Amino acid sequence: MKVIFFIFAFVACTSAGSLPSFIHPCSASDKNLNECIQNVIAVAGPKFADGIPELGIAPLDPVQLRTVQVNNPALKITFTDTVVTGLRGFRVNSYKINPDKGKASLDFTANVTLKAHYDMDGQILILPIKGNGNAKIKITNLNILVKYDFDTVDGHWIVTNHKDSYKMDHAQFKFTNLFNGNKELSQTTEKFTNENWEIIMQEIAPPAIKQIIKSCIDVVQKLFGAVPANELITQ
Ligand SMILES: *[C@@H]1O[C@H](CO)[C@@H](O)[C@H](O)[C@H]1NC(C)=O
Numbered sequence: 001m002k003v004i005f006f007i008f009a010f011v012a013c014t015s016a017g018s019l020p021s022f023i024h025p026c027s028a029s030d031k032n033l034n035e036c037i038q039n040v041i042a043v044a045g046p047k048f049a050d051g052i053p054e055l056g057i058a059p060l061d062p063v064q065l066r067t068v069q070v071n072n073p074a075l076k077i078t079f080t081d082t083v084v085t086g087l088r089g090f091r092v093n094s095y096k097i098n099p100d101k102g103k104a105s106l107d108f109t110a111n112v113t114l115k116a117h118y119d120m121d122g123q124i125l126i127l128p129i130k131g132n133g134n135a136k137i138k139i140t141n142l143n144i145l146v147k148y149d150f151d152t153v154d155g156h157w158i159v160t161n162h163k164d165s166y167k168m169d170h171a172q173f174k175f176t177n178l179f180n181g182n183k184e185l186s187q188t189t190e191k192f193t194n195e196n197w198e199i200i201m202q203e204i205a206p207p208a209i210k211q212i213i214k215s216c217i218d219v220v221q222k223l224f225g226a227v228p229a230n231e232l233i234t235q
Contacts, residue, residue, distance in 0.1 A: 019231045020055070022047045028099065028233050037233075038095040041106070048219055049088035055226040057219050061088040065211045068116065070203045075122030077204065079114075079135060084212055086112035093143070099233070102160075105147040113138050114208060118175060124200060129189055133177030137204070141169040146213060150224075157224040157232070164213050166205070171197040 019025065023044050026036035051059035062085045070077035090110040097104040118135035122128075148162040173193045178186035193200055224232075 018055070018227045020044070020047070020052060020227075023227075023232070025232055025234050028235050033233075034094075034096050037097060038092050041095060042092045045090055045092070046088050048223075055222055057222045057226075058215070060215060060219060061085055063087060063212065063215045065114075065116075065208065065215070068204075068208045068211060070207060072122070072203050075120070075124060075129070075203055077118060077120040077122075079116035079118050079208070082114060082116035082208070082211075084112050084114050084208075086110055087212075087216075102150045102152075103147070104150065105145065107143070107145045109141050109143045111138075111140055112142050112212075120175070124193065124196060127189065127192055129178070129193070131175060131178035131180070131186070133175060135176075136174040138172045139168050139201075140171070142209070143167050144209070144213060146216070148217070148220075152229055155228045155230065157229045159217060159221055159224065162213075162217060164210075166209050166213075168201070168205075171201045173197065173200070 023040060026033055026040060030036050048057065049059065049061035051057055062083045065082040065084060066080070068079040068082050087110050090108045093107040093109060095104070095106050114135075114137040116135050117133070119132040121130045144164060144166045146162055146164045149160045150157045151160050152158075173190065175186070175190060175193070178189050
């Protein structure tokens with residue numbers, strides 16, 4: 001009786017399977033391990049975008065960034081209640097892993113929209129810009145490359161370090177209530193910001209995209225914490 005109980009308990013524990021059903025793990029011996037994982041990420045990504053409450057994983061679409069601060073001497077912008085949508089539709093360009101060295105990289109592209117309340121004061125090139133209201137920034141083909149180092153601790157991977165870089169094809173702005181709603185000034189300014197989107201994104205992108213990437217890394221850390229490494233890549 002006791003023996004049966006222990007066998008049952010053992011089976012129950014080892015097959016408790018924290019691995020979400022939509023992740024089909026790749027085998028470490030797979031000759032095309034990179035492509036296999038790239039495919040797993042492409043399939044599982046949209047599920048992660050919804051969040052996985054059982055694993056404590058917050059949604060990535062929409063992802064809440066809260067406050068994003070641009071603190072350039074010439075231009076101050078505070079975005080509050082910042083929400084980014086669109087990560088769900090991401091495209092994986094490549095994934096590379098070197099399990100022995102504990103290094104991996106993910107390159108992906110998404111069209112994202114950032115919505116927030118903004119408070120802005122300063123100048124862009126020589127044009128003064130000022131206002132507070134609602135901001136909407138559409139980024140076309142935001143391409144993010146994340147390189148990360150990982151370690152195995154108690155059978156689980158942890159991300160120990162990461163580096164990122166990004167580029168984009170285009171950004172489009174919509175600001176309500178520029179210059180207290182002065183129509184003529186705000187139309188001119190909005191036209192100007194959209195013609196000079198690269199200059200403005202040089203200021204906004206670093207703090208905003210850093211937070212987007214941090215949210216993605218948080219999700220990966222939660223997944224690694226919840227699911228043992230040998231269930232993510234089988235031996
Ligand atoms: C983003 O949108 C552009 C144009 O609307 C489209 O060509 C491109 O394929 C989209 N990118 C992704 C990753 O969906």
